[in-house]
Amino acid sequence: MSTLQNVLIGSVRTAVGWLPEGWLPGGRPDPLIGRHGAVGRQSALSDAPEKVTGAARFAADVAVDGLCHAALVHAPITRGRITRLDTTAAEAAPGVVAVVTHRNMPRVDSPALIGLSNPSAVGNSDLPILQDDRVHYNGQVVAAVVAETQAQADHAATLLDIGYEVTKAPTDFATAKASARTIPTLLYEPTQRAEGDAEADLSTSRYAVDAIYTTPWQTHNAIELHALTVIWEGDRLTVHDATQMIAPTATALAKMFGLKRENVRVLSPFVGGGFGGKGFWDHHVIAVAAARLAGRPLRLRLTREGVYRVVGGRSQTEQRVALGADAEGRFTALIHTGTSVMPPYSCSPEAFTLGTRAMYRSGSYLYSQRHADMAVVPNTFMRAPGEAVGTFAVESAVDELAHEMGIDPIELRLRNLPEVHPVTGVRFSQHALDQAYRDGAARFGWAERPATPGERRDGEWRIGMGCASGSFPYVRLPGASVRITLHRDGTAAVACSAQDMGMGTATVQTQHAADRLGLTPETVRFVSGDSDLPPAPAAGGSGQTASIAGAVMAASAKLVGELIRLAGNASPLAGLRAEDLHFDRAGLVAREDPARHESFAAILARANREEVSVTASGAVPMEMFRYAMHSTSAIFAEVRVSDVTGEVRVTRMLGSFDCGTILNPRTAASQFRGGMIMGLGLALTEETLYDERTGRIMNPSLADYHVPAHLDVPPIDVIWTGIPDPRTPLGARGIGEIGTTGVAAAIANAVFNATGKRVRDLPLTLDKVL
Amino acid sequence: MAITVNGTKVDPPGDMRVSLLDFLRDDLHLTGTKIGCNQGACGACTVLIDGERVLSCLTLAAQADGREVTTIEGLAEGDALHAVQAAFVDHDGLQCGYCTPGQVCAATALLNELRTGSPSYVTGDLTAAAPLTAEEIRERLSGNLCRCGAHNGIVSAVLALAEART
Ligand code: FES
Numbered sequence: 001m002s003t004l005q006n007v008l009i010g011s012v013r014t015a016v017g018w019l020p021e022g023w024l025p026g027g028r029p030d031p032l033i034g035r036h037g038a039v040g041r042q043s044a045l046s047d048a049p050e051k052v053t054g055a056a057r058f059a060a061d062v063a064v065d066g067l068c069h070a071a072l073v074h075a076p077i078t079r080g081r082i083t084r085l086d087t088t089a090a091e092a093a094p095g096v097v098a099v100v101t102h103r104n105m106p107r108v109d110s111p112a113l114i115g116l117s118n119p120s121a122v123g124n125s126d127l128p129i130l131q132d133d134r135v136h137y138n139g140q141v142v143a144a145v146v147a148e149t150q151a152q153a154d155h156a157a158t159l160l161d162i163g164y165e166v167t168k169a170p171t172d173f174a175t176a177k178a179s180a181r182t183i184p185t186l187l188y189e190p191t192q193r194a195e196g197d198a199e200a201d202l203s204t205s206r207y208a209v210d211a212i213y214t215t216p217w218q219t220h221n222a223i224e225l226h227a228l229t230v231i232w233e234g235d236r237l238t239v240h241d242a243t244q245m246i247a248p249t250a251t252a253l254a255k256m257f258g259l260k261r262e263n264v265r266v267l268s269p270f271v272g273g274g275f276g277g278k279g280f281w282d283h284h285v286i287a288v289a290a291a292r293l294a295g296r297p298l299r300l301r302l303t304r305e306g307v308y309r310v311v312g313g314r315s316q317t318e319q320r321v322a323l324g325a326d327a328e329g330r331f332t333a334l335i336h337t338g339t340s341v342m343p344p345y346s347c348s349p350e351a352f353t354l355g356t357r358a359m360y361r362s363g364s365y366l367y368s369q370r371h372a373d374m375a376v377v378p379n380t381f382m383r384a385p386g387e388a389v390g391t392f393a394v395e396s397a398v399d400e401l402a403h404e405m406g407i408d409p410i411e412l413r414l415r416n417l418p419e420v421h422p423v424t425g426v427r428f429s430q431h432a433l434d435q436a437y438r439d440g441a442a443r444f445g446w447a448e449r450p451a452t453p454g455e456r457r458d459g460e461w462r463i464g465m466g467c468a469s470g471s472f473p474y475v476r477l478p479g480a481s482v483r484i485t486l487h488r489d490g491t492a493a494v495a496c497s498a499q500d501m502g503m504g505t506a507t508v509q510t511q512h513a514a515d516r517l518g519l520t521p522e523t524v525r526f527v528s529g530d531s532d533l534p535p536a537p538a539a540g541g542s543g544q545t546a547s548i549a550g551a552v553m554a555a556s557a558k559l560v561g562e563l564i565r566l567a568g569n570a571s572p573l574a575g576l577r578a579e580d581l582h583f584d585r586a587g588l589v590a591r592e593d594p595a596r597h598e599s600f601a602a603i604l605a606r607a608n609r610e611e612v613s614v615t616a617s618g619a620v621p622m623e624m625f626r627y628a629m630h631s632t633s634a635i636f637a638e639v640r641v642s643d644v645t646g647e648v649r650v651t652r653m654l655g656s657f658d659c660g661t662i663l664n665p666r667t668a669a670s671q672f673r674g675g676m677i678m679g680l681g682l683a684l685t686e687e688t689l690y691d692e693r694t695g696r697i698m699n700p701s702l703a704d705y706h707v708p709a710h711l712d713v714p715p716i717d718v719i720w721t722g723i724p725d726p727r728t729p730l731g732a733r734g735i736g737e738i739g740t741t742g743v744a745a746a747i748a749n750a751v752f753n754a755t756g757k758r759v760r761d762l763p764l765t766l767d768k769v770l
Numbered sequence: 771m772a773i774t775v776n777g778t779k780v781d782p783p784g785d786m787r788v789s790l791l792d793f794l795r796d797d798l799h800l801t802g803t804k805i806g807c808n809q810g811a812c813g814a815c816t817v818l819i820d821g822e823r824v825l826s827c828l829t830l831a832a833q834a835d836g837r838e839v840t841t842i843e844g845l846a847e848g849d850a851l852h853a854v855q856a857a858f859v860d861h862d863g864l865q866c867g868y869c870t871p872g873q874v875c876a877a878t879a880l881l882n883e884l885r886t887g888s889p890s891y892v893t894g895d896l897t898a899a900a901p902l903t904a905e906e907i908r909e910r911l912s913g914n915l916c917r918c919g920a921h922n923g924i925v926s927a928v929l930a931l932a933e934a935r936t
């Protein structure tokens with residue numbers, strides 16, 4: 001994150017802008033776009049049978065002989081030093097194998113912080129891990145106890161005698177905000193962007209709204225607890241992990257423990273939910289080190305409280321959104337600024353102003369945000385980082401402006417949709433939010449919404465409708481590679497270290513590879529979850545599907561050349577070049593003369609080969625620089641609000657999405673719904689509470705942090721435009737996070753429509769609504 | 771005495787303080803039963819004792835002495851999926867699959883509860899059998915959290931099964 005990075009991004013954009021489109025990936029649309037094949041069909045998750053029978057082995061389920069178990073000890077103070085450390089009682093407790101503290105922990109470097117400048121970096125924190133006596137935040141791990149059983153480890157962990165010297169630390173947002181800093185870059189964008197004098201235009205606008213919106217700390221709370229099963233054999237390390245970054249974790253562990261990369265294997269075939277939280281954290285390093293010290297295979301499974309103490313969540317935000325409009329409702333000024341928390345040892349800037357920059361055009365604008373330093377467990381990315389909370393502020397403000405002007409909030413949005421990216425001026429690769437709104441409004445019955453708040457009621461319940469836009473950028477990560485192997489029996493395997501946390505990665509890539517190679521999905525196997533396979537990037541930024549699809553495209557192109565070489569002169573394809581051929585009917589076919597065909601099986605048989613295998617990486621994702629590429633959505637919600645208690649019940653929701661080609665309607669609908677339910681939690685129930693006096697999380701449990709339960713979740717209707725994006729593999733953009741954006745605002749706007757009460761502080765709990 | 775687990779008799783643990791969850795996972799290696807909180811808040815550890823659902827993290831193994839425990843591994847007979855398992859697949863009632871064993875066990879018990887007419891918090895008329903509504907099912911499954919957001923699929927799977935049985 002540096003000024004240099006801004007210059008680099010700027011100059012790549014300029015250079016790419018000069019290139020003819022044909023030179024870029026996506027310059028010529030992917031020939032599979034619009035083809036009717038396996039892609040686009042309903043298909044159940046390929047691993048569903050293992051999951052419903054309990055056969056799926058998650059990281060803490062792997063059986064290993066001689067396993068010992070670890071428990072962590074967390075600092076009860078927020079900042080200071082350990083002044084007394086007596087491990088005698090713990091070491092003498094039944095079953096204890098080892099006690100690990102900063103005194104005997106092997107010396108390891110801290111991981112590099114995740115950032116654009118270093119794609120292999122995995123650090124959510126760059127603080128030392130059990131390397132010295134210092135404590136930086138409340139809950140930091142200060143020791144680990146290893147014992148024969150988990151119960152023995154848990155008990156012995158209570159016997160450590162640790163004394164602390166406490167020093168002052170920033171734990172109160174209001175104070176920390178005053179000295180918040182501005183970093184030069186927000187992920188891929190300069191932090192500050194301004195055009196004209198937005199403040200001046202705001203003050204002279206015909207209509208204006210100007211308000212502060214706040215959103216709370218949140219915790220990912222995947223139901224699977226973070227866990228590792230660690231096995232050392234000499235200088236070979238095997239880790240069964242619950243991670244959304246398999247290959248990067250293997251690389252990082254190799255580096256930190258001085259091992260050869262090929263001697264480190266990370267396996268994570270099933271991940272019980274990630275949402276940004278299953279990255280690389282202190283417990284990885286501690287478990288690997290503890291297993292080495294213990295000289296035994298070791299399991300470390302965090303407790304639920306441990307997850308809150310070790311793994312940071314989404315930062316709280318305080319945002320200002322001001323909107324000015326002329327008599328026709330065209331935005332004359334748009335200001336989105338504010339503050340989130342990012343201690344210097346964290347990597348995640350909660351970029352809540354990024355989405356807004358792509359959503360609306362305005363005569364003048366000002367975007368900027370600041371980061372407060374607080375002594376907290378390092379905050380990180382959580383499903384739709386930035387946009388989930390940024391859209392709450394801006395989409396509430398648009399609703400407020402529409403109310404002030406007395407026009408329909410959809411109409412106001414449509415009047416201000418941009419033709420090109422409003423800040424960078426580049427073209428959208430594909431953008432049909434207007435259609436998503438029209439389709440969604442018709443299906444939801446938006447016309448029944450009374451324009452005046454508080455008009456509909458049913459007994460004690462007031463009823464209202466709201467809507468909001470969502471937005472999330474397209475990402476295709478560089479460095480994704482896959483291996484395609486064709487077998488003589490006519491089957492194919494596609495392999496990479498991808499991670500499937502239930503999104504349907506394997507299911508969809510099986511469908512994709514079948515179409516790409518002219519096979520049926522039944523004859524294709526997608527292999528993943530293992531760092532020994534060609535490296536896939538982390539599952540993040542909603543970019544995994546496009547990244548792997550790009551690599552499959554590259555590998556299949558390479559495969560054509562390999563097959564021509566093997567086919568030789570006796571083949572019906574003899575004399576044809578790669579560009580004359582395409583995959584069809586389980587073989588290669590001449591474009592000009594479909595009768596000239598030879599099956600993979602025949603080519604391999606003649607060449608006397610059992611299989612042929614190629615590995616390739618996807619092309620550099622230049623399309624991201626050449627075009628503005630965003631998934632967008634129109635979210636609709638209907639709520640009932642009790643006059644008596646202030647309770648908000650969401651009775652139905654609809655998400656209308658514009659995300660390019662939908663590869664598998666069934667798994668996609670599940671992704672959209674899942675995202676929207678996380679948005680519902682943000683709107684109504686979820687909040688990680690820090691004690692601002694001490695900096696300690698007060699509700700580190702699923703009993704006190706309220707994840708939406710079945711009764712909170714209404715029927716959710718999901719539709720999409722399905723218009724392919726001509727610049728992406730398969731015409732698809734990401735769908736994993738867009739669902740979470742826009743939802744909180746749609747619900748808050750519905751509460752306003754029901755009651756006339758505008759709540760600008762999430763979650764919308766009863767006390768705020770009454 | 772002995773605990774019957776998925777039809778097989780096993781000795782109760784020597785240490786009376788061991789939870790049913792730890793007994794199943796650590797001693798019997800039946801890792802299909804999951805752990806999400808160890809305090810009764812998530813439902814991931816749901817199993818059946820004599821056909822009724824319990825949170826195995828809040829149950830001592832000793833409490834199952836002389837009784838029949840059914841875990842996710844013991845639901846199906848042979849290789850075919852149990853009807854509830856098949857319905858979860860058909861209705862996309864899962865994503866990551868981690869809450870799934872608990873949801874499936876809870877749903878299995880829930881269908882019995884509906885059959886025997888036991889009411890829930892949202893049942894209006896306590897004198898009649900609980901109606902087969904999505905709301906009844908959502909209420910009765912609310913102790914089983916799902917963070918991936920597979921709720922709609924789960925409820926439609928269970929509703930379809932409940933309707934098929936009447
Ligand atoms: S593990 Fe038993 S309820 Fe969560």
Ligand code: FES
Nearest residue numbers: 865869916917918
């Ligand atoms: S399917 Fe992942 S928690 Fe329910």
